[in-house]
Amino acid sequence: MSAEPTSAYVAEAIARYGVQAGYGDIAGFLSGLTSERAANDEMRRLTGISNFFRDAKELSAFLDVLADFARGAVLQTAREREWGDYQTPPELAERVCAHLREVGVDPEVVIEPTCGSGNFILAALRFFPRAELVYGVEIQKRYIWQVKARILEEALRRGRDWGEIELHAGNLFQHSFPSRVLRAENLLIIGNPPWITNAELGALGSANLPRKGNPKGLSGLDALTGKSNFDIAEAMMLRLIETFQHRQGVLAMLCKNSVIQSIVAALPRLRLSVSGLRALSIDAGREFGAGVEASVLIARLGAGASELTCELGRLEEPERAIRVFGWLGGKFVSDVNVYQTAAEFDGRFPFEWRQGVKHDCAKVMELRSVNGEWVNGYGDTADIEPKHVYPLLKGSDLGSFEVRETRRKVVVTQHYLDDETERLRESAPKLWSYLAQHAGQFERRKSSIYRGKSRFSMFGVGAYSFLPFKVAISGLYKTPRFSLILPVEGQPVLLDDTCYFVGFQDYTDALLAASLLNTEQVRRLLGAVAFPASKRPYTKEVLMRIDLVRVIQTTPFVAIRNLWQSMGYVPAAAITSCDYEHYKERLQARIQSRDAQLGLLA
Numbered sequence: 001m002s003a004e005p006t007s008a009y010v011a012e013a014i015a016r017y018g019v020q021a022g023y024g025d026i027a028g029f030l031s032g033l034t035s036e037r038a039a040n041d042e043m044r045r046l047t048g049i050s051n052f053f054r055d056a057k058e059l060s061a062f063l064d065v066l067a068d069f070a071r072g073a074v075l076q077t078a079r080e081r082e083w084g085d086y087q088t089p090p091e092l093a094e095r096v097c098a099h100l101r102e103v104g105v106d107p108e109v110v111i112e113p114t115c116g117s118g119n120f121i122l123a124a125l126r127f128f129p130r131a132e133l134v135y136g137v138e139i140q141k142r143y144i145w146q147v148k149a150r151i152l153e154e155a156l157r158r159g160r161d162w163g164e165i166e167l168h169a170g171n172l173f174q175h176s177f178p179s180r181v182l183r184a185e186n187l188l189i190i191g192n193p194p195w196i197t198n199a200e201l202g203a204l205g206s207a208n209l210p211r212k213g214n215p216k217g218l219s220g221l222d223a224l225t226g227k228s229n230f231d232i233a234e235a236m237m238l239r240l241i242e243t244f245q246h247r248q249g250v251l252a253m254l255c256k257n258s259v260i261q262s263i264v265a266a267l268p269r270l271r272l273s274v275s276g277l278r279a280l281s282i283d284a285g286r287e288f289g290a291g292v293e294a295s296v297l298i299a300r301l302g303a304g305a306s307e308l309t310c311e312l313g314r315l316e317e318p319e320r321a322i323r324v325f326g327w328l329g330g331k332f333v334s335d336v337n338v339y340q341t342a343a344e345f346d347g348r349f350p351f352e353w354r355q356g357v358k359h360d361c362a363k364v365m366e367l368r369s370v371n372g373e374w375v376n377g378y379g380d381t382a383d384i385e386p387k388h389v390y391p392l393l394k395g396s397d398l399g400s401f402e403v404r405e406t407r408r409k410v411v412v413t414q415h416y417l418d419d420e421t422e423r424l425r426e427s428a429p430k431l432w433s434y435l436a437q438h439a440g441q442f443e444r445r446k447s448s449i450y451r452g453k454s455r456f457s458m459f460g461v462g463a464y465s466f467l468p469f470k471v472a473i474s475g476l477y478k479t480p481r482f483s484l485i486l487p488v489e490g491q492p493v494l495l496d497d498t499c500y501f502v503g504f505q506d507y508t509d510a511l512l513a514a515s516l517l518n519t520e521q522v523r524r525l526l527g528a529v530a531f532p533a534s535k536r537p538y539t540k541e542v543l544m545r546i547d548l549v550r551v552i553q554t555t556p557f558v559a560i561r562n563l564w565q566s567m568g569y570v571p572a573a574a575i576t577s578c579d580y581e582h583y584k585e586r587l588q589a590r591i592q593s594r595d596a597q598l599g600l601l602a
Helices: 005-017 023-031 036-047 056-071 090-102 119-127 141-158 198-203 232-244 257-270 284-288 336-345 421-427 429-437 439-443 507-517 520-529 548-553 557-567 577-601
Strands: 109-112 133-138 164-169 187-191 249-256 274-282 294-301 309-314 323-328 331-333 366-370 373-375 389-393 408-411 469-474 482-485 499-504
Touching: 005 056, 005 141, 023 036, 023 056, 036 056, 036 141, 090 119, 090 187, 090 249, 109 119, 119 133, 119 141, 119 187, 133 141, 141 164, 187 232, 232 249, 232 257, 232 294, 249 257, 257 274, 257 294, 257 309, 257 323, 323 336, 331 336, 331 520, 336 520, 336 548, 421 429, 429 439, 469 507, 482 507, 499 507, 507 548, 507 557, 507 577, 548 577, 557 577
Parallel strands: 109 133, 109 187, 133 164, 187 249, 274 309
Antiparallel strands: 249 294, 274 294, 309 323, 323 331, 366 373, 366 408, 389 408, 469 482, 469 499
């Protein structure tokens, strides 16, 4: 017969953290009490935890587990899937608390909104013993019992020298803080919220999700694609800041750097009152085995007006600032100091950057040449009408200034987003047969962008996709490299959705655009506005900020020729200074025309 959940949670906590010192005395002492209320009163005196037992059933389960533990029985424990949580190593929690104490943090109330197994709570008890209340919230009841067991062990081992403790099992997004906490001054909100997105947490069946909505204020396609996905940590931290922004205190939370960037980016829109923002980096690989950049974000609450920049440093050397990012003159930048040397090139790109094709069926849609035949990802030969197969480049293929050949091809089912793929049954019977053979893979695509669309639809296609010349960049590279893409075997080259590109009809226009984008001015600007540690540093929003007109105004033709010479590049057509001047005039005219159109729309 399996253990009741409460018994299993208690057993796991006792087995993992071992309430050994004096457990027999505790069991005997509690057994002699006449009621659950009396047991709670004594446990509160011993540990500071109010309502250690929610009811008589929990008290009974606790005593049964202690009795089994005393007999040396093998405890039957719970086994649940953890919901995206990285439990903070105790040493890291103590380093964070030690730094906070060094900079003068001495809270009256400590809030741990996702307390997990309690490492931050235990650290707070040791480093902030004058705190009158430590208030913890955790959605997983198994962790609540682990925190109780650890605090009990600590009290038995060295005696209690801390204030009251309240532990609440529940969803932070639905939790109502009591007035004692809401009205408190001199707060410390500390913790390590889940390192997981809303989509991933939903897939795990977690209830610890914010209400449905569009917290980033996205519209159109962005609201349907990955841009609408957000980290749960971001939503949790924003809710905490919003709730306590008018109380005096400090927020100190471990999270991914991308979450910190999103929070700072949202400050003007949300009008949150915080100041003194600092992000002290940690080694997430060493501490958590996580391959992401992460820091502890520290922010002062109760500011009269919000500060819109964040200073970056390292937890190991907190006194040394590395750089500052945030809002400067209405612009969001990754390095305030560098930006001041590149601000003149921050404007509007004269053309629209596009993202490459998206299909989410790589094994079906992407082909490679094997012994003169085109083979898909399953190793099967793909017999398809040639007019529906195009050369393809991925971000990893964009290593050189000019690209004139590809290793892959991609199957194209549409030239425009509203093309009905059903027409392929008659116009391209070989392709239709091939797609029908793999219909299951298309039906299993999870992205909501395909809902209500044609059966074999793809995204990132339009007239721009089939222009002969392109300038492209991988959105994933840490260092920006712009490549000139030439047609392959008379066909325009398509790019995958890790890339961004601009298409051109004319080789000269494409060559000059690629050359200008590889100048020092552009590299400096991108170094000041892009975040290299991000999963995708170079997005459409970042690239659209490049003022190519200003770049060409400050770049003489001789500098472009020197760039070609340094790369050993010889243009396929003679380019003169007159060509360069005419190109400059066309760029300026394009911007002026766009400004006029925007003026009419306004």
